[in-house]
Amino acid sequence: MKVYLLADFGSTYTKLTAVDLELSHILATTQCPTTVKTDIAEGLNHATAEIENQIGKFEIEALHACSSAAGGLRMVVSGLVEELTAEAARVAALGAGARVIRVFSNKMTKGDVRELETIQPDLFLLTGGTDGGDEQCILANAATVAKLNLTCPILIAGNCQATDECFEILSAAGKESRICPNVLPKLGTLNIQPVQEEIRALFLKRIIQAKGLSRVTRLLDDIMMPTPVAVLKALTLLAHGTDKECGIGPLMAVDLGGATCDVYSISAGSPKESNTVMRGLPEPEAKRTVEGDIGMRINAYGVVEAAGGLERLTAMSGVSMQETTDLLSQFSKNPSVLPETAAMEQLDKALASLALEVSTIRHAGTISEAYTPAGLMYIQEGKDLRDIRQLLFIGGTLIRTRYPQAIAECCRYSPARPESLRPEQFDLYLDKRYILSAMGVLSEIHPNEALRLMKKEICFE
Amino acid sequence: MDQKKKIVLGVIGADVHAVGLQILDFSFTEAGFEVINLGVMVSQEEFINAAIETNADAIVISSLYGHGELDCKGMREKCIEAGIGEILLYVGGNIVVGKQLFSDVEKRFLDMKFDRVFPPGTDPTEGIRWLRQDLHMDEEA
Numbered sequence: 244m245k246v247y248l249l250a251d252f253g254s255t256y257t258k259l260t261a262v263d264l265e266l267s268h269i270l271a272t273t274q275c276p277t278t279v280k281t282d283i284a285e286g287l288n289h290a291t292a293e294i295e296n297q298i299g300k301f302e303i304e305a306l307h308a309c310s311s312a313a314g315g316l317r318m319v320v321s322g323l324v325e326e327l328t329a330e331a332a333r334v335a336a337l338g339a340g341a342r343v344i345r346v347f348s349n350k351m352t353k354g355d356v357r358e359l360e361t362i363q364p365d366l367f368l369l370t371g372g373t374d375g376g377d378e379q380c381i382l383a384n385a386a387t388v389a390k391l392n393l394t395c396p397i398l399i400a401g402n403c404q405a406t407d408e409c410f411e412i413l414s415a416a417g418k419e420s421r422i423c424p425n426v427l428p429k430l431g432t433l434n435i436q437p438v439q440e441e442i443r444a445l446f447l448k449r450i451i452q453a454k455g456l457s458r459v460t461r462l463l464d465d466i467m468m469p470t471p472v473a474v475l476k477a478l479t480l481l482a483h484g485t486d487k488e489c490g491i492g493p494l495m496a497v498d499l500g501g502a503t504c505d506v507y508s509i510s511a512g513s514p515k516e517s518n519t520v521m522r523g524l525p526e527p528e529a530k531r532t533v534e535g536d537i538g539m540r541i542n543a544y545g546v547v548e549a550a551g552g553l554e555r556l557t558a559m560s561g562v563s564m565q566e567t568t569d570l571l572s573q574f575s576k577n578p579s580v581l582p583e584t585a586a587m588e589q590l591d592k593a594l595a596s597l598a599l600e601v602s603t604i605r606h607a608g609t610i611s612e613a614y615t616p617a618g619l620m621y622i623q624e625g626k627d628l629r630d631i632r633q634l635l636f637i638g639g640t641l642i643r644t645r646y647p648q649a650i651a652e653c654c655r656y657s658p659a660r661p662e663s664l665r666p667e668q669f670d671l672y673l674d675k676r677y678i679l680s681a682m683g684v685l686s687e688i689h690p691n692e693a694l695r696l697m698k699k700e701i702c703f704e
Numbered sequence: 705m706d707q708k709k710k711i712v713l714g715v716i717g718a719d720v721h722a723v724g725l726q727i728l729d730f731s732f733t734e735a736g737f738e739v740i741n742l743g744v745m746v747s748q749e750e751f752i753n754a755a756i757e758t759n760a761d762a763i764v765i766s767s768l769y770g771h772g773e774l775d776c777k778g779m780r781e782k783c784i785e786a787g788i789g790e791i792l793l794y795v796g797g798n799i800v801v802g803k804q805l806f807s808d809v810e811k812r813f814l815d816m817k818f819d820r821v822f823p824p825g826t827d828p829t830e831g832i833r834w835l836r837q838d839l840h841m842d843e844e845a
Contacts, residue, residue, distance in 0.1 A: 323756065323757055324757045326753060327753055327754075327757045328757060372758075372759065373757055373758045375707065375738070375758070376710075376758035376759040376760075377756060377758070377759040378759070429740075430740050430742075430754050430757060430758060520720070520743065520744060520745045522745075522750070613718050613745065615719065615720055615745075615769070616718075616719075617720045617769075620745065622745065
């Protein structure tokens with residue numbers, strides 16, 4: 244039997260998916276603790292042995308992987324106007340699978356500099372100015388960064404008329420830097436793909452070595468990407484389909500972990516009515532947002548704070564205030580605690596519901612009314628996701644819970660919040676065996692097979 | 705001339721009159737300007753952010769629905785606050801309510817530190833002529 248192995252090196256677990264491509268069948272999935280401190284190959288070997296236990300001896304046809312181990316790809320970005328180039332840079336980094344630790348706008352201050360030196364990101368993205376626009380800000384920031392004690396590579400993706408000079412300034416100071424096309428060449432035109440490809444190339448070259456992954460690269464074939472990119476690729480494929488097979492159409496997906504909540508949408512999200520005016524930066528069709536303050540364990544308090552306080556949580560869960568306080572304290576200190584009692588289960592359900600409400604509201608676009616002499620007009624910012632008919636839950640709590648449908652309700656468009664353009668009607672799908680990242684990696688070589696596997700495994704087609 | 709002069713153009717406030725804006729966009733572009741057209745229902749902040757990011761030479765505001773005076777109040781002050789206090793500010797169209805003497809209207813907008821004010825029915829060439837003069841384009845050529 245010839246088997247395709249797809250590995251996902253997470254910060255806690257190494258997940259492995261074994262696929263029989265000819266039969267279009269997922270043979271087995273498993274997970275073992277990630278061993279980034281010693282040799283990351285150990286965890287992989289354990290997982291491979293575990294798969295052998297399940298399906299017997301096999302011959303490996305290929306082994307591909309994605310990774311978010313050792314903190315993932317930590318990035319800091321800078322731009323000029325907060326809502327324009329700084330936002331474009333943030334969107335580009337998020338879509339490239341990065342954890343965006345900090346966004347700077349305008350010329351960096353001494354405080355910003357201290358912060359950046361403390362953060363020591365894996366990658367710094369320097370932008371500012373449309374092509375032919377402002378040069379001062381990006382040049383000033385290049386000069387500032389050149390003087391810093393910073394070892395990470397720097398990507399320059401701002402005003403094309405200033406990038407050569409930025410490169411010279413940074414190179415003269417011994418900084419590794421590369422020039423990319425501007426993330427915002429014209430106002431209203433987002434161009435993030437080239438910079439995302441460069442981020443991935445740098446991820447391969449530098450980050451993997453730095454994160455102790457180089458020792459497994461001998462074992463791996465040439466495909467390697469940050470895990471969120473793999474998920475985004477899988478979702479895009481599932482929505483669009485290929486030349487040979489159709490996809491399932493626009494969708495939204497949520498991955499709720501202990502510390503963060505990722506939301507993905509694959510949808511153009513264009514205005515539905517002719518009396519709607521678009522505002523703000525255009526958003527990518529395949530969009531990813533990460534909420535760094537929303538999570539089930541480490542950031543349980545973040546959920547409470549963002550969703551309107553303890554009273555709301557207790558009203559929703561039915562768990563007493565005293566017990567809620569005790570459990571929250573336990574959750575935030577111990578990331579690995581699983582719900583054991585009925586109270587814990589109810590609290591988890593309420594926490595997950597509120598976490599998804601907050602995260603999907605932040606992800607989706609908004610609409611507001613404006614009364615004009617020409618009648619009622621609407622102003623839309625971000626994407627209108629009301630027409631999305633499919634919602635996917637990925638990983639963790641959302642897969643383990645006994646109440647996925649009830650939790651999913653909190654992702655729905657609500658008349659109580661008419662400004663938030665979230666999906667109105669949807670079917671819920673669960674990625675029970677956590678195959679999405681594996682399918683994203685597989686889609687690089689075998690898109691048709693990856694699509695069929697996802698439809699079979701997740702959508703039961 | 706190595707680089708085109710840049711103007712940020714849009715209809716301010718809750719005004720959706722798009723036709724005149726297209727004519728202005730076309731005329732300015734034909735006259736050799738680079739036009740950053742923000743469309744209709746544009747806020748002061750959007751004009752200013754666009755001008756900063758593109759390093760524009762002028763902001764040209766169109767308004768047809770009579771509330772232009774309210775919409776434009778404080779525009780120069782915000783430009784100063786945002787670091788582009790010296791930028792040229794033009795406004796034109798049906799910018800006040802009712803039939804008022806244009807010289808009075810013009811004075812009120814000049815007091816608000818707009819550089820040029822244009823009455824209804826102004827030919828775009830008029831605006832172009834002033835832009836060329838205020839941006840010293842003919843001296844450079």
